[in-house]
Amino acid sequence: MTNLFFNKVSIIGVGLLGASFALALRENGLCKTIVGTGRKEDNLRRAKERGIIDAYALDVRDICEDSDLILLSTPVGAFRDIAVRIKDILKQNAIITDVGSVKGKLVHEIESLMPERVYYIGSHPIAGSDKSGIDDARADLFDNARCIVTPTEKSNEMAREKIIYMWRRFGARVEVIDPFIHDEIYAAVSHLPHIIAYTIVNTIGDIDSKYIEYAGQGFKDTTRIALSSPEMWRDIVIHNRENLLRLLDVFKENVDRIKRLLEKKDSEAIKEEFKSARGLRERLQ
Amino acid sequence: MTNLFFNKVSIIGVGLLGASFALALRENGLCKTIVGTGRKEDNLRRAKERGIIDAYALDVRDICEDSDLILLSTPVGAFRDIAVRIKDILKQNAIITDVGSVKGKLVHEIESLMPERVYYIGSHPIAGSDKSGIDDARADLFDNARCIVTPTEKSNEMAREKIIYMWRRFGARVEVIDPFIHDEIYAAVSHLPHIIAYTIVNTIGDIDSKYIEYAGQGFKDTTRIALSSPEMWRDIVIHNRENLLRLLDVFKENVDRIKRLLEKKDSEAIKEEFKSARGLRERLQ
Known part of the structure; x- marks a missing residue:
């Protein structure tokens, strides 16, 4: 259980899914501190005021340095650039996951960008909607939703199990599927x-x-x-x-x-x- | 108001729309007797047991003879044949309407089939769904629904106004539009x-x-x-x-x-x- 506890979690993109993820982490007592980043400071400020995140910064590098878990919850087109920008500052044994609707080649690309002992495990909770803001965020958004986890043959087993365990704690029905x-x-x-x-x-x-x-x-x-x-x-x-x-x-x-x-x-x-x-x-x- | 009262109403096709129409007529006190016909006797029997219709027959000619209002609520492909089968037995000043999703040429065809002093006015309440049986029928199905009424240049004015009045009594938002x-x-x-x-x-x-x-x-x-x-x-x-x-x-x-x-x-x-x-x-x- 100590291993499953994340000290600090970074949410990159605090929208419907990112904010719901933060709320679900808190609700399930899975982390101490949650920090967020995104394009709109106004949105980040509101997320902080509502207790969704504890702090925020506008530069992604300022929130990831000592994180145990990093969530990519921006549009998927930004994942690769974010991975490039943060890869050198991540701490050992950090886990990266995401809530993106595309896996495939992207999962392999992000995995191969990561330094040794930083672990990327792709996730896709089927819980999105036409809504996209924090106003509709809920701690139980993933409850009873399907969540596809897409490890590769290179995935670290401990990281994979932590991610699967986390989604199950959120109530999701986890299924492991090849990214392609x-x-x-x-x-x-x-x-x-x-x-x-x-x-x-x-x-x-x-x-x-x-x-x-x-x-x-x-x-x-x-x-x-x-x-x-x-x-x-x-x-x-x-x-x-x-x-x-x-x-x-x-x-x-x-x-x-x-x-x-x-x-x-x-x-x-x-x-x-x-x-x-x-x-x-x-x-x- | 006496003119707006239908003594006997015939529902041809007692499904979601036909049964809801019957329930709405009763709820609004717009008729005395409702008779139905359709392909499945079992369904007609259930409709009678539930008080949706007062009586039924399997041959459409057996229920239309002395009706003041006839509703076509079968699939639209059957409208023309039904019109041909009943046109000679309808009483003077009978009004025919329908709940079909197609108007255009069909409205003109049915109108031209009718004898003098039998009036067809097309209707299309936007209240259907993927459901099609009497189990989902409700007296308020048309309440606040749009209802398109499609008279032609030949339509009898009194009949048109009666039909419009009726839909408005059901709570529908009536709009008159050319059939094409x-x-x-x-x-x-x-x-x-x-x-x-x-x-x-x-x-x-x-x-x-x-x-x-x-x-x-x-x-x-x-x-x-x-x-x-x-x-x-x-x-x-x-x-x-x-x-x-x-x-x-x-x-x-x-x-x-x-x-x-x-x-x-x-x-x-x-x-x-x-x-x-x-x-x-x-x-x-």
């Missing part, structure tokens, strides 16, 4: 749907943006994720682009098939397409 | 998103259906409408196919544009695409 497999899965069940949700809304914009006022609950649900942060999702889709380009082709084939069936007025085949989709969707509650 | 404009709008904000939701799920099925188990809340919301009735939606997309074919082309251009930007790794332009979508989506709560 992770990216294949989440390209399909998360990144593609985000691209498509944005695309549906832009299609309305192309036709007549006033039409959106007529939308009902179905449209609202289908495009809720188009409210998500453009910066965050830009980074995700760029980093997972190879999987997404492949998937977009499969998706386009599906759209073209429906289009051909509509052109032919093949109502039986259209019903079968819809039925097979419903059958698969029913596997989720 | 209605179909253009709802192709964009409802029918296309349904097709795409089904298509996203089928794309997962093509890649690896086991991946669906990893889906989070974003995927669930985006594809909730893929749980909708395949028969109902097959009918809707077939009837609104010309608008949808045009829209699918615009949608595909949007998908192709994102794909090209991803290929070029043009992260700035991708962010702008996402931003413009978010900006438009923010107009809805």
